[in-house]
Amino acid sequence: MDLRHLDEHGHPCTHHAAAAPADLLALAIVGSRAPSFHHDLASKLQGLMMAIDEIGELAAGADSALQNAIETAHGSLRDVLALLNLNRAMTKAPAKSAVDLGELVTRAAERVYVKLGGALPPAKLQLSVPSVMHALSLVFDVAGGPGRGRALQATTVIDAASVVLTVSASAEAPPNAAESLALATFVLEREGGSLRCAGDGTRFVVRLPLHAV
Numbered sequence: 170m171d172l173r174h175l176d177e178h179g180h181p182c183t184h185h186a187a188a189a190p191a192d193l194l195a196l197a198i199v200g201s202r203a204p205s206f207h208h209d210l211a212s213k214l215q216g217l218m219m220a221i222d223e224i225g226e227l228a229a230g231a232d233s234a235l236q237n238a239i240e241t242a243h244g245s246l247r248d249v250l251a252l253l254n255l256n257r258a259m260t261k262a263p264a265k266s267a268v269d270l271g272e273l274v275t276r277a278a279e280r281v282y283v284k285l286g287g288a289l290p291p292a293k294l295q296l297s298v299p300s301v302m303h304a305l306s307l308v309f310d311v312a313g314g315p316g317r318g319r320a321l322q323a324t325t326v327i328d329a330a331s332v333v334l335t336v337s338a339s340a341e342a343p344p345n346a347a348e349s350l351a352l353a354t355f356v357l358e359r360e361g362g363s364l365r366c367a368g369d370g371t372r373f374v375v376r377l378p379l380h381a382v
Contacts, residue, residue: 174354177365177374184370185311185342188351196348207257214253218246255280255299263297263359270294270332270377274323277305283313285336287323292332295380296360304356305375307349308364312373314339327379331362334375342370 173187181187225239270292278285280302313319319339326333343349354364361378 174350175363175365176368178368179365182350182366182368182370184366184368185350186347188347192348193351196352203256207253210253211250214246214250218243221246263300265295266298268294268296268298270325273298273302274305274334277302278309278321280306281310281313282317282319283309284320285309285323286320288325289323290325290327292327292379294332294377296377300356301360301362301377304353304364307353308373308375309336311342311346311349312336312338314341315343329379331379332377334377336373336375338367338370338372340370 173181174185176182176184221239221242225236228235228239271289273294273296274285274289309321312321322337324335326335350364350366357364357375357377363376365374365376367373
């Protein structure tokens with residue numbers, strides 16, 4: 170089984186390492202626990218939110234510093250619940266739904282704290298949105314390289330059958346690049362798309378099928 174993604178010529182990429190079967194097996198084992206983990210986590214978060222509400226009632230009329238701390242805790246919990254709901258959606262059977270190209274790509278980049286430059290023309294896609302968004306996030310994460318404050322440039326071409334998104338890439342790939350690219354390739358190909366890498370690793374090319382919605 171070849172776990173290396175392909176370059177723009179359809180050959181195994183020589184810039185990024187192939188994913189090791191043992192590493193993918195470890196990810197699969199962790200993923201198999203996801204539904205029960207999400208259920209347990211959701212119940213714990215609900216208990217934490219109720220506790221913070223009680224603290225807020227007890228602290229009514231307290232100084233502003235305490236009130237600000239309570240509001241900050243509520244905001245953080247809302248963010249965690251939003252992430253949990255996104256992950257829970259990925260454990261369900263894939264179901265295609267309509268999504269705007271700009272929303273799909275922008276949210277995928279935001280998930281891995283990557284700033285994506287370049288115009289995203291209007292286009293409606295019919296995809297399994299949670300899984301494709303996750304696949305794009307993995308591509309952007311690898312393309313952005315290690316570190317913070319990451320920014321990438323993207324160009325988009327739309328023809329009668331597909332959307333082709335070309336993203337610039339950092340010369341330095343993160344340690345988990347092999348596993349991320351293997352998973353992204355699997356998801357995109359399952360959706361009728363593809364992922365290709367420039368021979369020198371300077372860009373990634375993602376193709377998504379364009380279906381009438």
